[in-house]
Amino acid sequence: MTVLSEIPVSVEATAPCESPTGNTLPILHEVRHALARLGKSAEKSAIDLQAMPLSSAELNDIETFLGHGEVSITIDTFGHTEIRESRFPGVWLVTHFNTEGEVESRFIDVTLIPDIVQAHRDDLAQSESELSELLESLNHESE
Template identity: 25%
Template sequence: MKPFPLPVVALGAGSQPEDPDLAYMPLPGEVESFIMPALPSSEDVSHLGRAIELIGQLAALAARWQPGERCVRELAGLNSEELALVNQVLGEGEVSAKALLADGGEARIQESVFAGVWRVCRFDANGQQTGDSVEVAPIPELLIERAQAASRWLDALPPMPATLMNAAPIGAELLARQRQALDSPHVINFTLLPVTPDDLAWITELVGEGAVGIFSRGYGKCRVLATALTHVWRVQYFNTMNTLLLDTLEITRIPDVTLADGEDIADSAERLGEAHHWLCGAFDHV
């Protein structure tokens, strides 16, 4: 995760309306630094060869990862004891996500304590799990795919009330920038603009709700929501009291703040390799 490049300016009391979407998903808790998961001794897990092999495969995938690659390992073949070991090693990191699937189901995604190593679980419309995998990538491709598939292009602005102050130029900015998103990402920062509650309400209705939500507790609490407009994301930062500090629209394929970078993945490869060697009995331990 990367710090947001724009200055964070606290809002004055009453300068923003209450955000009804705050309940979309509970915001994560306090920031936690990396802690290598507590690992069992190799003797205790020597019979869990498939799980240990998978952890080694993940380390190798992370070490070989190149930009644009999608590296996935399915967990369907593991028994409950093997799966428990994988869960123990991967742990839970700073970023989680949800995506609504085309069939009415849902994907629930959790970054592990190894940045760029993601657990992706799929569920059908009845809540039954249909898939379980681990993906090595800056962010799971499913999130980008679903955000784009459930969105549309803005071809024209709808009529707007005459009482709005700055909604019209912001809407025009969205209209002009949306199709340039891949070549020239753009940020509209509501925190630094003179916008009224009515402006924000009209803009929120204009962009609509998308199919993806990404939530981070790194560098404070951050919520990144896909909108119903292609390449348009609502990115919001909160303090520890869940007070909104920074409210933006990012016009881009996916906001950089959600991505693990190459150095993150390389570091995860090294740490996963250490965990794999430990489980294989390569280290002396008491």
Template identity: 25%
Template sequence: MSTEFTIPGATGPGTQPTEPDGQALDYMEMPREMATFDLPIAPEPEDTEGMEAGKAKLNELAAGLAAYKVGKPAFVLELGDLEPADLGLVNQILGEGEVSMVSGVNIQVQEAVFAGVWRVLHFDAKGVIKRDTIEVAEWPDAVRDQVFANAATTCALAEDPLPPSVFNAPSLLSEIAERVADYKPGDGAHSINLSLLPHTEEDLKYLADKLGVGSTIVLSRGYGNCRVSSTQTKNVWWVQYYNAQDTVILNSIEIINVPEVVCAAQEDIDDSAERLAEIMEIYK
């Protein structure tokens, strides 16, 4: 039973900042194949003898899942006190779901096969894991707390004169600035579908420069791939969908605290609670 925990797509070229200030974060490489997800294969009860701490942690997780309501602070479990065998059991039961995240240089997240259950690794400045947790939430509080902590609260507007071949970016920046100024927590997303609007490559580069490149990247895999990237402008995200050939089929900007594609719904969390409780029945 492996005790290692990795985040698919969260390492390799483009996933870590290249500048000391952590700002120049490129995009993570997209998977080449569509991923499918199944329930983990639970070990037989006789194979978990001596792993009482791991089973206790999973039962605590099941109780937290059953009680959790979307919109509340995350239910957090610390895993740093588990022995390798117990941690291996937790890893095996949780499995790997379809959403992974990188936030700055210090947080990596992998959703479990149970929607709304997030494995969160916290790293120190040297890249060593300093905290290992599970969060039950619509999306992890650890990421929520830092994604826009240092972001601009207003959107930069276009300047005169414009660079060559920049035509439609100024009007888009004006729209984004208005929506950012008006946004209140709980508001629905305002989406700007760039795929349906006329623009040049220079327009997109100008937009990216004015919005800034954020340090949080979310990759959702499943029936196609979706990459969600924060900007350095508060509540502004790039949302891109790819087909099986890694071609962008939808490119949009969303103004919201977190895009819906990232979040687990209450019914998903309730279902996760039922499924985990069923699995843990065999260990009683």
């Protein structure tokens, strides 16, 4: 019997549409509902903007409406990722680029802080060990 996790799934990004699709307001309402869920139950949400038809103008309208908040984060590994807080705390615009600088994916994350920014638990032990070694070497140098 095949279990669900064994079924291969691939998601193909849709190219921007030339004509308006009418998806701008529904997406913004979904952001509002997601923000309410985050506030009430700490439920995180992600809206994949590449997985639905949107014209370039609509995508621009969404980004303009959400605006800019106080925080911008750049991650440079396996391409480039830009994370920008919107003017609404808890609403983040996350864009992943490939090594050629082309957009790979674009999300609206509704969360306190995007998961990609948080340190991985597996890395914490290594980080603590490295810091301990450096502090130990400083102790030896000062003797």
